Amino acid sequence: MSFEAFDNIRVIKVKDKREGGEKAFEIVKEAHESGAVVFGLATGSTPETLYREIRKSDLDFSDKTAINLDEYVGLSPKHPQSYHVFMDEHLFSVKPFKVSFIPNGMEDEEIEIARYNQVIREHPIDLQILGIGTNAHIGFNEPGTSFDTHTHKVKLTQETVDANKRYFESETDVPGYAYSMGIQSILSAKKILLMAYGENKAEAIEQTLRGPVTEDVPSSILQTHPDVVIIIDEAAASRV
Ligand code: F6R
Numbered sequence: 507m508s509f510e511a512f513d514n515i516r517v518i519k520v521k522d523k524r525e526g527g528e529k530a531f532e533i534v535k536e537a538h539e540s541g542a543v544v545f546g547l548a549t550g551s552t553p554e555t556l557y558r559e560i561r562k563s564d565l566d567f568s569d570k571t572a573i574n575l576d577e578y579v580g581l582s583p584k585h586p587q588s589y590h591v592f593m594d595e596h597l598f599s600v601k602p603f604k605v606s607f608i609p610n611g612m613e614d615e616e617i618e619i620a621r622y623n624q625v626i627r628e629h630p631i632d633l634q635i636l637g638i639g640t641n642a643h644i645g646f647n648e649p650g651t652s653f654d655t656h657t658h659k660v661k662l663t664q665e666t667v668d669a670n671k672r673y674f675e676s677e678t679d680v681p682g683y684a685y686s687m688g689i690q691s692i693l694s695a696k697k698i699l700l701m702a703y704g705e706n707k708a709e710a711i712e713q714t715l716r717g718p719v720t721e722d723v724p725s726s727i728l729q730t731h732p733d734v735v736i737i738i739d740e741a742a743a744s745r746v
Contacts, residue, residue, distance in 0.1 A: 514732055515728060517746075518735065519739075523555050526701055526737045526739055527556045534635075542632035543569075546575065546635060548637050549593065549596075553596075553637060556701065561596075568604055572606035572607065574606070575692075576609060576646045577611045578683070579681055581612075582611070590608050615659050623657050626691050630695075632695070636698060645686040646686035647660070648662065651724055656688040658685070699737070703742055704739070704741050707738075707742040714728060
């Protein structure tokens with residue numbers, strides 16, 4: 507494991523996703539011990555090892571709040587590929603939070619966006635967990651998304667549909683839209699922990715750390731946040 511500082515971003519290089527999960531867990535534990543109440547959570551393959559560490563631990567989240575980044579539009583909370591089911595399976599069934607919020611993919615756009623923005627306003631996020639897309643999206647904020655966005659409805663890019671079709675029976679089953687926290691919602695978190703594993707994330711990580719801050723690379727905005735930790739494995743670190 508090694509540490510490097512890119513301006514305000516602390517980069518922790520780990521051997522693999524397993525070690526990344528252990529390191530990420532330490533950061534979650536530190537936040538928990540120093541009084542963090544609201545945890546912003548992500549889905550996908552990246553946080554799996556972190557959630558495994560949390561499940562194995564004796565950390566208690568029963569007085570904490572969880573706010574997830576996103577959900578597919580059109581999937582009910584009971585759909586096996588919904589992020590509701592993902593979170594139950596990977597975390598909440600073993601580590602229940604006092605309250606957990608996830609966008610409702612079946613709800614009308616205007617109502618859901620207003621509700622979720624209010625949730626984020628009323629529960630300021632202490633620690634936001636992020637993965638990153640191969641196209642450098644954070645949440646489902648795809649390249650070109652304004653840095654000013656709060657919760658919004660997103661049309662998923664073909665690259666994201668391609669990356670996520672592994673979870674569905676066929677590509678046509680992948681929903682075309684999602685509700686996602688916006689870039690401003692993410693930036694409002696006190697601390698941000700982004701993890702990335704694998705060669706296919708290397709370019710996005712390079713652009714995040716070394717590239718210009720531009721809406722074409724949503725994750726590049728993290729360069730402007732005062733407290734960001736990025737955990738990457740050797741493959742994801744191969745270009746930095
Ligand atoms: C998931 C999310 C996405 C994923 C990203 C990486 O809630 O917001 O930004 O973090 O698409 O996905 P994985 O981890 O499956 O490579």
